[in-house]
Amino acid sequence: MKNTKITWSISLIILLTILAFVFLNFYKDNRQTKPVEIPYNKDWKTFSNIEENFSFRYPETIGTQYIHLIDWPPQVQILDEEFSCTEGGSETARAGKTEKKEIAGRLYCVTKLAEGTAGSIYIQYAYAFSKNNPLSSETSTGQSKTIIFTFSLQFPQCLNYNEPNQTFCTNEQEKINVDEIIDQIITTFKFIENQNVQIQNKSGVKGVISTGPTCPVIKNPPEPQCDDKPVQGEFIVKSVSGEIEIKRFTTDANGNFLVYLEPDQYSIWSVKPLGIHNQSYLVEVTKDKISEYNISFDTGIR
Known part of the structure; x- marks a missing residue:
């Protein structure tokens, strides 16, 4: 009788071990090996x-x-x-x-x-x-x-x-x-339609956004490799206080941007932090005019 109980106990342990092994491998395979999928959605x-x-x-x-x-x-x-x-x-x-x-x-x-x-x-x-x-x-x-x-x-x-x-x-x-x-x-x-033909009848801001300096020591004459680097990314136009979001825009590979706005003062922020801290830049929009700004986010490199 004692040997029978021991045999049943060993068999039960083996069975539980096998079941645990199968479950863990099934879970891992289904959790980690499924293809990476990026469905198109409105959050893009x-x-x-x-x-x-x-x-x-x-x-x-x-x-x-x-x-x-x-x-x-x-x-x-x-x-x-x-x-x-x-x-x-x-x-x-x-x-x-x-x-x-x-x-x-x-x-x-x-x-x-x-x-x-x-x-x-x-x-x-x-x-x-x-x-x-x-x-x-x-x-x-x-x-x-x-x-x-x-x-x-x-x-x-x-x-x-x-x-x-x-x-x-x-x-x-x-x-x-x-x-x-x-x-x-x-x-x-x-x-998309060419929006530049409307510039003279609209107000807004255009220019280039970059980061700099890119070298720890600024030399005279300047070295080309140390020039500010253009930023391609997404930016936010906010109220001067930074509390109200007005509009979002993107820059191209050369840092160029154009955004139409009503005449007023605004602050421009980067969606992703650039440089040493969360910086913003003040711009002013004049009626029926496209104001031009070259904006540089400080990298903190010295």
Whole structure:
């Protein structure tokens, strides 16, 4: 009788161990290995380029914990030429690897360039595609242009993490679908009406936003590499006190912006803190005039 009880106890322990093992692995697999998905939704931000008259929507994050966004939102280049794609190369070569890809029924020319640094691999992506500009006056159907979206991602070396983060990091890198993410963003790309023709009948502010200084010692004559750097990002127009949000706008890759406002005084803030503290800049809008400001956020580098 005693031996029978011992046998039943051992069998029960083994059974519970097996069930626990199956449950934990099922939970981990379903929790950590599912594909990274970024559904389009109303919380996406809008980027508008007033110089080249286009806009697109993008998510602030792509739902990853270990993979980091670089050069975000994507930078956009518009070429006045027909779409073409010359395949070849490799990801580690100087010009990267270029290949044609069909994603969700759209044809892309995708270039990937990988560069390794201590502890991480940085991959630069370029997605080129064809797009007609229905607002173009050059042809009745709209001139065909080549649009290129570029951005970079930082992939850490997962072996540098201890478990379980090492496994989580590896799973994330295996499951992320960069093609799907950028395709969802590109579907929101559109050409917009040229707003600059209205400048003389409107009031507002335009200019360039940058950060500086970028070198600890300012020399005379100045060194070009130490010039202030333009900022591409999202900014907020608030009341002078900073208590009331009036409007939001974005700058392009060169830091240029244009925002229409009623005549008054306002303060301009960055959505993401720039420099040594949360800074704001006072601007004044005059009736029927576009006031121009060059705004520099202090980096604190001395």
